Amino acid sequence: MTKGKLLLLGVLMSVASAAIAVPKAAAAPSGIQAYEEQEFIADFTKFKIGDFAPAQYLTPEYTIKQWNLRNLPAPTEGAHWTYMGENYVLIGNTDGKIMKIYNGDIFYHR
Template identity: 55%
Template sequence: MAQEDSGLTVTKSTGRSALTCGEGMLKTRMIVAGVLLMSVASAFAADAVKPKSIDSYEVKEFHSDSKKYTIGDIVPDLYRTEQYNIKQWQIRNLPAPEAGTHWTYMGGYYVLITDAEGKVVRAMNGDIFYHR
């Protein structure tokens, strides 16, 4: 039923909205876009919660004091002193040192060296400290 009042036509509504073909297509596209966006976001979220393996911090070479070191190299005596001996390796997320070795810190890297001669056994990127 329609009324006319000052040039406007008012139609009584039944409570249902009738969509034209264009509006229906737009609504469908918006829903599909929303679903795709949520699925992509959940894929990224799944990657974000995967814990990084401690082994992924391991490096085969590193630089300290303007020198390149690799596994098997001998470090300067300074890094073999008690001052550089890392005793709290657990809070730095480092693996336990093997017998006859200890962790030291050189140029942003944690380096496992032998007690006797200071030979590099293993090296870890310093970012391992933030590993959770």
């Protein structure tokens, strides 16, 4: 083979191996996992999982009792769902610790 052909073959092989080595993008979450959030803003404050919700969200007026109609999973024992800053937030009944966050669009999930 001539030097030109060898050079072309080397370039093609390096391009092909680079294309194979490219990591594949992770699949987008599906189902209700697509609505999971790690942080949000409510009441002019940024909250994340592990933070504590203000005391008002521990009151019965802010407790979501019909969570299943909003496509939310059942709350864990000792916790309840509330609505903060356009998000559904699972918080501890006694301390208000944020355990899980779903974007409010989960309401429309089918």
